Amino acid sequence: MLFEVAGVEVSPWVPPLVSLVISFFTSMGGVSGAFLLLPFQMSxxxxxxxxxxxxxxxxxxxxIPSGVWRFLREGRMVWPLTWAVVAGTLPGVLIGAVVRVRYLPDARNFKLFMACVLLYIGARMALDLVRQLRRAAGGTPAAGERLGLRPQSGREPHGQRPACVRVLQRGRSRIAYEFQGETYDVSAWGILALALVVGVIGGTYGIGGGAIIAPFLVSFFGLPVYTVAGASLMGTFITSVAGVAFYQAIAPFYPDMSVAPDWLLGLLFGLGGIVGMYLGARCQKFVPARYIKWMLSGLLVFLALKYAGDSLR
Structure with missing residues (x-):
């Protein structure tokens, strides 16, 4: 089957199958599969x-909508944090789209940019895993254990309900909420500044920024990952909508370049992603997440080095 916009010919069952497999493993590791789909499409x-x-x-x-719905049902969507992420990421994604079309249209230069993004995500994932091992060796409980949280098993014990978020402050300068008896208070302006930078990177790469901003919210702002994931996922969805619309809008200004998305190819990838994310969430309790994250980290570092080498040849 020929996908005219992409200029590639591939069987229609390949894109959904690939995205299903990728999202199955990445969802168990707690990260999006978009950053791995792009290397597959290019290489x-x-x-x-x-x-x-x-x-x-x-x-x-x-x-993404299936994952957002899950967080909404569990009451773990911090809406003030979500809108702060969206407000900062949205202009960044649009800037990133312009950077991609005007300054990184050449595959060689873009591969070098890809190498930097993949190396960061892979190294960050490995660093988090090393820290977890050190905490375990020193007898220090992880953040979730300190808060009394249990690994998700797909259902709650009879008579118990999952912990929900209670927003305490949603002003222009501060965002505060309570979760599992702990109060978290962060600067709204700090979130906006971080989201803007992440939006530029995510918009240029084509991942929306969720895989990049979540580690910063956890490490720099001290927010629990259980409440960050929903905000970053929702932010990625909204900014991806804006990013796709912007790419489509500027396409007429670049008649000699393929700028608008390949709708059919993206749809096939997305359908496979829906199934893969659902199956990954269901099977997560059977596979330790750290094993999946080590595998993903190694793969990301390998791809980053490969693309760096390709761009320098």
Whole structure:
């Protein structure tokens, strides 16, 4: 089957199958599969035009709603944090789209940019795992254990309800909420500044920024990952919608370049992602997340080094 916008020919069952497998493992590790789908499109399918970033963001639009719905049902969506992330990430994503089309249309230069993003995510994941091992060796409980949280098993014991977020302050300068008896108070302006930078990177790469901003919210702002994931996921969804629309809008100004997303290819990736995320969430309790994260970290570092080498040749 020929995908005219992407300029690639591949069987229609391959994109959903690949995204299903990728999202199955990445969802168990707690990260999005979008950052791995883009290397697959560029290296395997040969889809290197700027529109690959827009197509990757369209995958987010199709695949993410199921995950957002899960956080909404569990009462773990911190809406003031979500809107602060969106407000900062949204202009960044639009700037990133311009950077991608105007300054990184060449596949060689974009691969170097990809290498930096992948190396950061992979190294960050490995660093978090090393810290967990050190805490375990020293007998220090992880943040979730200190808060009395249990690993998710897919259902709550009879008579118990999952912990919910209670917002305490949602002003222009501060965001405060309570979760599991602990109070968290952060600067709204700090979140906005971080989200703007992340939005530029995510908009250029084509991942929306969720995989990048979540570790910062946990490490720099001290927020529990149980409340950050929903905000970053929702922010990724909304900014991906804006990013795809922006790529589509500026496409007429670049008639000699593929800028608009390949809707059919993105849809096929997204359909596979929906199934993969659901199955990954269901199977998470059977596979220790740290094993999945070590595998992903190694893969990301390998891809980063590969793309860095390709860009320097």
């Amino acid at each position: 395997v399918l040969g889809y290197t035009a700027p529109s690959v970033s827009a197509t990757n963001q369209f995958y987010n639009i199709v695949a």
